[in-house]
Amino acid sequence: MQYRTVPKNGDRLSALGYGAMRLPTRRGRIDEERATRQLRSAIDRGVNYVDTAVPYHGGESERFLGRALGDGYRERVKLATKLPPSAVRTREQMDRILDVQLKKLQTDRIDYYLLHALDAKSWAHLEGLGVLEFLDAAKASGRIVNTGFSYHGDLRTFREVIDSYDWIVCQIQYNFLDQETQAGTEGLRYAAGRRIAVMVMEPLRGGMLASNLPEEVRAIYHQSGYDRSPAAWGLRWVWNHPEVTVVLSGMNDERHIEENLATCEDALPGAMAPAELETIERVASVYRRSMRVGCTGCGYCLPCPEGVNIPQCFYFYNLYSTGQNRLFTRGMYGMNLMGGMGERGDAALCRGCGRCIRACPQGIAIPDELAKVRRTLGGLRTRVLLPIARRFFPADIEE
Ligand code: SF4
Ligand code: SF4
Structure with missing residues (x-):
């Protein structure tokens, strides 16, 4: 397993993190037996960062992890979960929500506690309710260890959030199609420049870059001469960035877990050759061409008086x-x-x-x-x- 260091606390985290948003399901619910087997096997293979949030799997993901990380597995990982802005209406509620999460996760501390899916509006909402004071108090009480936020807003607000607190981590959507949307490459470098560890979510854009490929994309990969799956191409591209600490993958298929673990081994920062990067750029341009609106997600048009996102x-x-x-x-x-x-x-x-x-x-x-x-x-x-x-x-x- 490849490990990367969190700059501010020295934690050595597996470059492949386990996202508990897309666990295997059966009849609409988490398939606990299979999901537990997959998770524990990944931990046995070196994965040591597990990420969840209140809404995943209809609110069941945290409770599932509480059980799945029994038998000593909890102590082998750094556990991350998040405060959901839409559920918070008062400062006191933040404490109550955190206490419920600790209970569900069957733990006495959250190693990485993130404000969930921030954008300009939810950040203003939480800040106005005193979320930074809450984070300080929760750290002082030992209920959380490290603080961070996950992000889906515009770059300008991203910089503002980054500069507002002594964050240890941030979590951004990043892949070869999202270099200029949301936080993007500029945000990635901005955070890393301030010694904030960057966790990447949606490295394959919800699976879009890994399956049902346009014919032209298939041909480009084939011509490259590399015997590599589209998922491996996409993940390698993200890991190629030295600013990235952990790539979160929502894994629910044994074959994908195996493949991601294998890809992670040698997908070191800067490992991709110029010809590989050119292949990715050609693939990205095919996707970009098929897109309808040239929006870069900068957010300068916001806020809309009618509330359109x-x-x-x-x-x-x-x-x-x-x-x-x-x-x-x-x-x-x-x-x-x-x-x-x-x-x-x-x-x-x-x-x-x-x-x-x-x-x-x-x-x-x-x-x-x-x-x-x-x-x-x-x-x-x-x-x-x-x-x-x-x-x-x-x-x-x-x-
Ligand atoms: S519509 Fe224009 S201003 Fe609004 S986010 Fe997209 S590129 Fe930026
Ligand atoms: S109402 Fe429509 S036109 Fe007016 S700012 Fe909002 S999105 Fe733009």
């Missing part, structure tokens, strides 16, 4: 346009539509005031494009997926 809408629209994982993309957009990613932010809220157009450095005709998003993704076929989306983002937390 403009970059998020374009993100899902572009993802959908590539033709892969359309059901998954509809489900994700459905969460956006019902407010599962913070405030309700779907394209149908746009009233066409035009304020955002002036702010967009890419010159995108935002209201017109939003109308296309609404027509493509906002219909009945998305709404029937809402009950499934609700399972992943319950409205409240059990206390």
